[in-house]
Amino acid sequence: METQEHQVEGGRPIADSHITTDICIIGAGPVGLFAVFEAGLLKMRCHLIDALPQVGGQLSEIYPHKPIYDIPGYPSVNAQELVDNLMEQIKPFHPSFTLGERVEALERQDDGSYLVLGSDKTVIHAQVVVIAGGLGSFEPRRPDIPGLADFEGRGVSYMVKNPESYRDKRIVIAGGGDSALDWTVFLSDIAREVTLIHRSDNFRGAPDSAEKVFALASSGKIKLLLQSNLASVHGNGVLSQVGVMDKYKQEQRIETDALIPLFGLSPKLGPIADWGLNIDKSAIAVDTTDYSTGVTRIYAIGDINTYPGKLKLILCGFHEAALMAQSAFKYVHPAEKLSFKYTTVNGINAF
């Protein structure tokens, strides 16, 4: 993937899961990425953490091929191209990245700095925390089935992290998109038994993946249940059966070791709501002089913040990033005096 190449080229390799940096940016969307540039001009290093496995936020995840028309200087630019250009622009400042990991908690230290704690045990020590979280972290859609959450990690998972863990197991996959089709094909060679459940009678994903799935079904290698919906989950502590409802509302039980619902990703505000910030309708209220949150050393920029007149535009987020960096400087370089310099005069001083 292009973005990951950039990451290797532009980012420092991460030796272990304890990272020390000047600014920890939560969210690697366009605004989080540009914040690296504004911070870099003021000699502040950045580490970015994002729940998605790639940089770019919703631009890369939802609409990589859509043109954007309101970026100053670009009459039209594709979303992914903008992300790639931002990665190029921030390269001189060598940001580092933790991708595919959600931030769970912030811990204030006695000296005022913060520990940012990730869901996979990454710890980032930073003088300043910048929340550029957009609409929240992208998380798998969970079907609304009673008791499903109780089996998470006990047979139910929403993504395939290690295909080998399904070797010789019986698995049920639910969903009809590309990832459901691709994993059905892939896991049919690994698992003992694969059942795919889909609500309609055809697939709208990539035609060749759909063809493969139909071929596997007619050869008996997988079981295909169309016009069917996941209805219930059962087991004693560990998942052992799923109930599947057909179009005649008849429910059948299927014995299984694992259930993988694959219904795409959707953004959720998640733990940000619990960090003691001033939240107004899923957005963080900020002071527009520097986009600070009211909690010292924590800033919020881009779509995640709100203030009178707020517009959720990338260009507004860029502006917010610039003002944030000017304000954050005093925490990162307390002994130094901040002087404003133009890039045309000073150039870009890499570090």
Next chain:
Amino acid sequence: MEETIHITVEDQNGGIRQLEIPEGINLSLMEVLKASEYDILATCGGMALCATCHIEVLEGSENLDPLNDAELDMLDTLPDASDLSRLACQIRLNPTLDGLKIRVAGNN
């Protein structure tokens, strides 16, 4: 004379309200629902790319334009889609929608 489009909306908690929308307003149903403070994300802003403005049309679906491919593709990714499902962002407001009844789907 300016006409009004009446749309009856059932929210996620079963509450029912009638929206009165002036005709000639150039909005999608998603934008109207957001402006009326219904709990929908509409992450992608109306490009039929995220399926977070999912609604079910209870009455009046015969007056809607048929679903296009992009909308069908996105609906197909949802765990709770039904034959009544639409994406509100793909429904443009116009006078033929008067009397429409919809239910806003769970916030997913």
